[in-house]
Amino acid sequence: xxxxxxKKYLDELVSLQNNGMxxxxxxxxxxxxxYLLFEIFASYLENKGVASDHIIKVxxxxxxxxxxxxxxxxxxxxxxxxxxxxxxxxxxxxVQMLDNxxxxxxxxxxMRNVDVYVTGSxxxxxxxxxxxxxxxxxxxxxxxxxxxxxxxxAYSGTIQAGFNEYMLYGGxxxxxxxxxxxxxxxxxxxxxxxxxxxxIKERYDIRKDDDLEELINIxxxxxxxxxxxxxxxxxxxxxxxxxxxxxxxxxxxxxxxDSFLVEKSTRYDIKGKRxxxxxxxxxxxxxxxxxxxxxxxxxxxxxxMENMIYNELKVRGFNVDVGVVxxxxxxxxxxxxxxxxxxDFVCNLGSKRxxxxxxxxxxxxxxxxxxxxxxxxxxxxxxxxxxxxEESPVTRDESGITTLGIYDFLLKDNSLEL
Numbered sequence: 001x002x003x004x005x006x007k008k009y010l011d012e013l014v015s016l017q018n019n020g021m022x023x024x025x026x027x028x029x030x031x032x033x034x035y036l037l038f039e040i041f042a043s044y045l046e047n048k049g050v051a052s053d054h055i056i057k058v059x060x061x062x063x064x065x066x067x068x069x070x071x072x073x074x075x076x077x078x079x080x081x082x083x084x085x086x087x088x089x090x091x092x093x094x095v096q097m098l099d100n101x102x103x104x105x106x107x108x109x110x111m112r113n114v115d116v117y118v119t120g121s122x123x124x125x126x127x128x129x130x131x132x133x134x135x136x137x138x139x140x141x142x143x144x145x146x147x148x149x150x151x152x153x154a155y156s157g158t159i160q161a162g163f164n165e166y167m168l169y170g171g172x173x174x175x176x177x178x179x180x181x182x183x184x185x186x187x188x189x190x191x192x193x194x195x196x197x198x199x200i201k202e203r204y205d206i207r208k209d210d211d212l213e214e215l216i217n218i219x220x221x222x223x224x225x226x227x228x229x230x231x232x233x234x235x236x237x238x239x240x241x242x243x244x245x246x247x248x249x250x251x252x253x254x255x256x257x258d259s260f261l262v263e264k265s266t267r268y269d270i271k272g273k274r275x276x277x278x279x280x281x282x283x284x285x286x287x288x289x290x291x292x293x294x295x296x297x298x299x300x301x302x303x304x305m306e307n308m309i310y311n312e313l314k315v316r317g318f319n320v321d322v323g324v325v326x327x328x329x330x331x332x333x334x335x336x337x338x339x340x341x342x343x344d345f346v347c348n349l350g351s352k353r354x355x356x357x358x359x360x361x362x363x364x365x366x367x368x369x370x371x372x373x374x375x376x377x378x379x380x381x382x383x384x385x386x387x388x389x390e391e392s393p394v395t396r397d398e399s400g401i402t403t404l405g406i407y408d409f410l411l412k413d414n415s416l417e418l
Contacts, residue, residue, distance in 0.1 A: 002154040004146065004173060006036050008315070012141050013041050013117065018087065022105050022134055023117045027143035028260035028285055029195050032173045033119040034059070034093045036143065041117065045089055054088050056081050061094040069097050071104045078108070085113055092118040102133045109137060121199070145286045146171035147315045148308070148410040159407055167304050168296070170288020188292035196289070200255050211236065211244045215252050219262060219282055220293045224306045226267075226279040226322075229253060253282070260285055263314065268321035268346050270355075270378055281322050283310045302360035305389050305406065306344060309358050312410055318347040323355060325377040341374035347416075353382040354416050360389035362403075375401055385416065394418045 009025075013036075016023050025033045042055055056078060058068050068074045082088055090108060095101050095118040108116045148163070151171050155162040169175050169184045172191075178184045197216075201209055218232065229250040236242040236249070256262045262284055267276040284290035287304055313320045323343030328336055345356040355378055359371045375384040376399060385402045392405035402418070409415045 004032075004150050004154050006032060006040055006150065009036050009141065009143055010040050010044060014044065016139055016141070018115050019139070020109070022109065022138040023141060024134070024138050025117070025119045025141045025143055026260075028145065029121065029199070030172050030174060030191060031143050031145045031286075033143055035173070037091050037093060037117055037119055042089075042091060050087075050089065053081070053083075054086055055091065056088060057091045057093075059093040060097040069099060071098060071100045074098060075104060075107060078111075078114070082111070082113070088114045090114055090116045092116075094119060094121055096120050105134070106137070144171075144311065144315050146173055147312060149413075151176070152411065159411075163407070167287060167301070167308060168291060168299070170286040170291070172286055172288060175288060184288075185292065185296070188288050192289050192292055196259060196261055200259055204251075204255055211242055211248070212252050212255075214240060214242075215249065216256070216293060219253075219256070220284065220290050221298060223283055223290065224281055224303045226281060228279040231279065261289065263310075265310065265320055265322050265345075267324050269324050269326065270343065270346065270380075271326055275321075276324060283307045285311065287311075301389060302358070305360050305387075306358040309356065309387055309406075309409070310345065313345060313347050313356075316349075318349045318354075321346045321348075323374070323378075325374050327377060341377055343374045343378065355382060355384045357386045359386055362386070362388055372397075372399070372401060375399075383416065 013023060013025075025037060027033055038057055038059070042057065045055055046052060058065055058074065058077070060069055068077060078088075078090060092098070095105070098104060105116060105118070108114055148166055148171070151166050152159065152162050154176050155165075157165075169188065172188075174187065175184055178187060197209075197213070200206065200212070206212055214236070215232065218235065219227075229246050232253075233244055233246045233249045236244045253262075253264075257264055262282045265281045265283065267278075267280070268274075269276055284307060287307060290307075291299070310320055323346040325341045325343060326338065327341055328338055331337055343355050344358045345354075347354045347356060355375055357371050357375060359367070362368050362371060371386050375386070378384065383402065384400065385404065387404060387406055387409045389406050391407055392403065394402065394404045394408065396402045404415065404418055408418060412418065
């Protein structure tokens with residue numbers, strides 16, 4: 001398989017180099033954290049002239065390094081490897097397997113000539129753990145599965161074929177090493193059941209897991225649909241005849257978010273400039289895992305493309321909300337009616353904001369009017385974009401709404417400025 005550079009993440013690690021903080025790479029299982037640290041970043045350091053004996057690499061998940069899971073042993077190893085005043089780079093993979101890792105890492109911070117980088121399994125080493133243990137002394141680098149651009153850098157077929165496979169099998173790097181459909185399906189299904197779900201059950205000591213399994217199926221079937229824990233609990237009671245509580249559903253959703261399997265997008269009232277607490281939308285961080293969970297039965301491309309666009313925006317660093325635009329209309333009797341229109345994504349990054357609609361097909365005038373309606377009700381000057389699910393020239397209408405094809409959106413770094 002062709003080497004994938006993961007340039008975005010390498011650039012971020014380089015920008016944080018020697019800043020006196022612990023660099024903590026988090027992300028879902030098998031998204032490439034170990035490869036980024038041990039292969040890509042280590043090679044970068046050596047190419048910049050760092051001697052190999054100044055790069056201390058320890059894979060704590062490797063059985064042969066099991067003695068290094070003892071904090072005293074690891075600390076002694078690092079101390080013994082430091083021979084001069086030059087900068088040493090400590091790279092630790094699966095650091096949660098190190099006993100008392102918080103104390104050890106804080107000890108490394110007191111050494112004046114070391115720079116520390118670690119990865120952690122998402123199921124045992126989460127963002128909230130980092131905030132608690134390394135407040136002000138740790139910097140999280142959140143890693144995602146392959147973007148479509150990264151995926152295509154190692155894919156040998158056409159863009160259309162790559163798009164179809166990416167939408168179906170997702171962007172976990174290892175998926176590119178399998179050549180048959182059967183291998184890809186088996187990899188994804190096994191990974192979901194034997195790694196992700198097993199991690200969650202073990203971390204949170206879930207013994208009666210039928211409701212958790214069913215909740216995952218419901219969420220996988222309803223990507224991009226508005227929902228909340230109360231609505232899901234009602235679904236369990238009415239359709240599954242389960243007495244699961246609101247609190248349990250909320251906890252299970254939080255577990256799925258903490259494991260980076262899904263992310264929550266909150267509704268934002270564009271005119272009122274405020275967040276609307278409920279309901280929310282949930283998107284899967286990898287479509288291959290989502291599809292595998294429901295046995296590849298539901299392949300509605302409009303919803304899958306919406307999820308794909310959400311993931312791409314998150315990779316680019318945007319905060320992504322679901323936009324709500326309140327509107328007032330009159331019925332046939334002249335009585336005012338209040339309703340709302342939805343903007344799929346309100347994307348913010350610093351001073352930048354974009355409003356984006358995902359429209360897999362706009363084959364009729366009615367569909368075009370429908371997709372434009374909410375954007376036309378947004379009365380500020382930020383850019384408004386419709387992404388359609390086919391190759392298309394970039395156009396801009398008299399209202400300033402830009403329409404571009406999905407390939408341009410995914411493959412061009414400046415696609416939001418076209």
